[in-house]
Amino acid sequence: MTKKYNQLAKKIVKYIGGKENVSDAYHCQTRLRFHLKDNSIVQKEELNDLDGVVQTLEKAGVYQVVIGTNVADVFEEVEKFIDVSGDNKNDKKPLEKVSMGNKIIDFVSGTFQPIIPALSGAGMVKALLALMIVFKITTVQSQTYIVLNMFADTVFVFLPILLASSEARKLNCNPVMAIGIAAMMLNPTWTQMVTAGKPVHLFDFIPLSLTSYAYSVIPIILIIFVQSYVEKFLHKVIPQAVELVFVPMLEFIIMGILAFSILGPIGSFLGNYLAIFFTFLSTNASWAPSVIVGAFMPIMVMFGLHNAVAPLGIMQMASKGFDSIFGPGCVCSNMAQATAGAIVAWRTKDPKTKTLATSGSITAYMGITEPILYGVSLPKKYPLVSTMIGGGLGGLYAGLTHTHRFATGSSGLPAILLYIGNNTMTFFINIIIAILISVVVTGLLTYFLSFKYEKNADTKLPIDNEKLIISAPVEGEVFPLSMASDDVFSSGALGKGVVIKPSEGKVFSPVSGNISTLFPTKHAIGIISDSGAEILIHIGIDTVDLNGKYFESFVTQGDHVDIGTELIRFDIAKIKESGYSTETMVIITNSDKYKTIKINSNQPNSGNSLLEPAL
Known part of the structure; x- marks a missing residue:
């Protein structure tokens, strides 16, 4: 969150005896709480003299360092200087019960979020190429276009490798082994076998499904999920003296067989049905995803549900070459929320709210809505209602006109370039119209509602x-x-x-x-x-x-x-x-x-x- 407390955290860890002396650490509302191996080596006077430490004390075997209300920020930095294994964590550490739904969202988010920069970068290269074609700077037959397009396409062709790496880190298994397994599925030898179309059998009796895994998403997610359990099992049963040799060997053999014979085909089967679902939506209810995302995006962000919906757009991009599920509604919602913040900044006379709304609306126009959502829209409520109505109507227009983006990227104003493609400017024009609908509707609603809810908008606050x-x-x-x-x-x-x-x-x-x-x-x-x-x-x-x-x-x-x-x-x-x-x-x-x-x-x-x- 912030590096403001980095040096304070470093000194706290040093004075409590270093990371080697910490068996567990957590925090409450105001205090850092440490379970230490040896309390006698704590340099109490040095701790108490630190600027930012209110007081230190020891109770019931827990060493407490009182920080104040900014304890969470300090603890975030403290975690960087300690190494607490799961086996040593004290049962008293305050943990929230996590529902299965939240676990799934956390898994999906943790898998896809690390690869967003690569997808965004590739998407912007494709947007640049589209502009170059529109303005006749180059042609699709030119070597310049072919090479630049290769730069962008590489990310999507080898998407399974990127997902394997991020998912492995999320599941705490070996990312290098995961990358190796994903690379097997994209090996040119396998690609040639699939192209040849002749049946392939391992050991003359295990049939391997002739499926291409380039651009795929679901197969590799399923494979690495299983790999995480296979790897843990192998480390458990194989003696440590020889595990360096036999664990990787057996892991490659077991996961390779499972990947090509069972898991890959199942994932491909599910992916095909997902593609059918996308096709059905684009043909029969193209308006629905954009309306839902456009109207309820702020709510999704509040509960983290956007992390579960966004990957559907990435999957659609991988299978169909465009995203009409997440992108259009998201950009309409973000622009609506930015506009609501701008109107609040104009109407309010409260200096703190005005500053927060001004800075928050600027970042929202660039695609980052959390500051304006939590700082203005949610507390005041009426900007949130205006945002949902305006975003929903903009999303409706985008859906009815089958507007979609041709690359994945941010959902701020620069994102409109992602709607240039297929040698046409139609989608680009339509997303601009959709955004204008969202902005105008949201702006008018927020303005008129402000007369009711910003009661001091035109007068000074009373001295009371x-x-x-x-x-x-x-x-x-x-x-x-x-x-x-x-x-x-x-x-x-x-x-x-x-x-x-x-x-x-x-x-x-x-x-x-x-x-x-x-x-x-x-x-x-x-x-x-x-x-x-x-x-x-x-x-x-x-x-x-x-x-x-x-x-x-x-x-x-x-x-x-x-x-x-x-x-x-x-x-x-x-x-x-x-x-x-x-x-x-x-x-x-x-x-x-x-x-x-x-x-x-x-x-x-x-x-x-x-x-x-x-x-």
Whole structure:
């Protein structure tokens, strides 16, 4: 995410005894947590002196380095300097349960994402060639065209090799062996056998299906998936002294036979039916994919589903030479979202929103929509609705006109060049019209909706907004933060606030704002109020070790909530039975931004004024 904390992370690892001293590492809402082999060698004073480290402490055998709300960014850099094997990971590491659907999406994404640069580069070369033909700079018969086209086609011809390498890395098997197996299937000798059309039998009784695997996708994905298990099995049963020789040999023989006799033909069979499906869609419902992607692309991005849909376009490209499934709808959606952001930047008077919307819309026009989606469209909602309507209508036009792209690339404004091909400018013109429909519809909807939702668009914010009232998020007895059982909280190192001994296991939003962080274990939640106050609600002491047990959340990260919205429920009795304190800390983590913070530590009921920060 960022290299800002690279040096801090490097020093932290050094002072805790180096990577050799780390058997496990993870983080909670505010702290890095290490299971160390020898706590006595930790250089505690040096750690505490680091700029960026709030405090260090040791509890229940876990060495804790308190960082603050930017702990996730620091941990991302720490991971680069440690080497924790799966066998040594502590059972207390907070992990989210991953559904089968998410596992599939993660697998598809991890396989295809690494090869996107190659596909994009080849696609842009093809777009350049199309322009050269249109403007009569060269001809398809010229050596220049043939050579440049070879540059681009090579990526698609040897697509199985690229996929084999990325999939092997995703599945933690040997990528070189995977590349070797993929290369077998593209060997000129095999190509000659397929061209000759004569039956091929291995050992005179194992028939090999005469199938060409150039440009293919599904066969190699299936083959490397099986290879990952075969490889692990061979390493398990073959003695380490001879595995360097026999594992690769047996792997090549086993996977070669399976690839040409069973897995490759099955994958090819599935690929053929996928091609039939593509043909059916392009003939009978060409509008459907573009409408679905155009309208629901922001939702797909939020849940990671776009990573499962995008490869369908790549597969269609490999089998039919064009993509009408993903590209047209995606570019319409992205341009719609960029336009919604631009309108918000124009209409809002809030400086923070204006800056975020301006920069986010620029990156969205270049094809990167996450900043504008999570920073503006999702929190405000009305730009998201406008985007979905505009993107859907643009996608509808693209679908009805059978618009498709001839190469894979980004989905920003430069992507329109990918629609030049087949010696015609028709698809290029149609995608421009589709984008204009998306932009105009989205722009008008966002503009008119802004009169309702940007209530301060034409007036200055009232002076009362300089003072914020933070309500108590839980029922219970309120005490000064200095009385918290945890030294890090009681010292005020993370900010000013209070500690509440809850009488009811329900947490309500103390302000109107956005959920900035929700830890997987649900024991802590961060909220940024509409006026900019950063509030941390931390339920219990060391309750991260419960791994989410006895906690239930009702919101997700990025949600906008109103005062009184129920956020989390927790079982007070069960948590106490497990030996943990249920003290709940409410802290303003950006306390330094306020001149005064009035603390009302005698308010026992949620809904009452608890903290009053003033600029």
